[in-house]
Amino acid sequence: MAVNLSKNGSALMAAYKKVVDAKSDTDWALFTYEGNSNDLRLAETGGGGLELLVEELNSGKVMYAFCRVPDPNSGLPKYVLINWTGEGVKDSRKGMCANHLSAIANFLKGAHVTINARTEEDVEPETILTKVAKASGANYNFHKQQNYIDAPRGPVGSVYRKVNAVEEIQQTNKDNFWDQAQRDEELRRKEERKRAEQERQNAKREMRELDEKQAKERERRTKDRAHQIELERRDEEERESEQQRLEAKSLISQRAFNPRDIFKQREQSFEANTPSPVTSRPGQKHNKLTLRGGRAPTHCTEVRVALLQHIFTQIKDYNNPGDGEQQRYKARALYDYQAADDTEITFDPDDIITEIEMLDEGWWRGFGPDGNYGLFPANYVELLND
Incomplete structure (x- = not known):
């Protein structure tokens, strides 16, 4: 994503103008991001040289410094843009912020030298001044009069341009740096896409497993509930049946008519x-007893049948x-x-x-x-x- 210079644009521009103003005591301004966002903000401003600036650099952040230093050769003010990426910054953050440098350089215009720094050795005042001196392309001093001989001048073609080896080397290094940064950024994006796809597949699989688990749990609870309801229904039927049976027995025991x-x-x-048998004569006593004894079962059966029919x-x-x-x-x-x-x-x-x-x-x-x-x-x- 692109760097956001508009959110805190007024504060950024005010600090920049103080640095480029030769009459101002402020000779450096330090910028960084708001948290993990791409919004650039002003971190600190100060005067007194590069020593104080180096103390404000944080090894866990990506920061940008715009400072004014004297040219060791001419004594004229030179402007240096420092792209600071601390050793503790994550690789993904490094690749993302590498694309912001060109936009920041266009915002903080006029830098004579751009320095990509990773450690404190890269931002030592002597190292910075040495790079400024090399970038100036001349070794002269306005305060010291020099003797020179005006040599005859020949015609110069309109297409001629003097080759500056230092500038060519710096431009080549800068191009190599940006090419490497772009390759790193592309690799980082591929890895992020691959990781995001893997996370999406894992989340999808976990969600499917969770749905299956919840469905099985719901089915188990439904079966348990149905079984419990069936048991309760049977118990209720048995209780009602037993109650009705007891009520029936109670009614039978309390009936008034049996x-x-x-x-x-x-x-x-x-x-x-039933008429009693006719008394026999004394002479017939033995026959009477014999007859009664022989017909007793038949007589009782007939009496029982007649009684039941009646x-x-x-x-x-x-x-x-x-x-x-x-x-x-x-x-x-x-x-x-x-x-x-x-x-x-x-x-x-x-x-x-x-x-x-x-x-x-x-x-x-x-x-x-x-x-x-x-x-x-x-x-x-x-x-x-x-």
């Missing part, structure tokens, strides 16, 4: 109404007092139930119970999955729509 009592009451009533008929009449065929229902078991005796049925969850008769709100009767017919708690099942 259909099994009907069977007991009907059985007692039926036995009470009870079922009365329960049916009790449940449906009106005429007509009773409506039958089907139901699906919600919970498992174990029969307490042979008047009840056993079933598991999701079993289908058919031919249901609704005896009361708490107990129904129907065919279980094993084909047995009996009672079961009504709140252990749910009715199915035909």
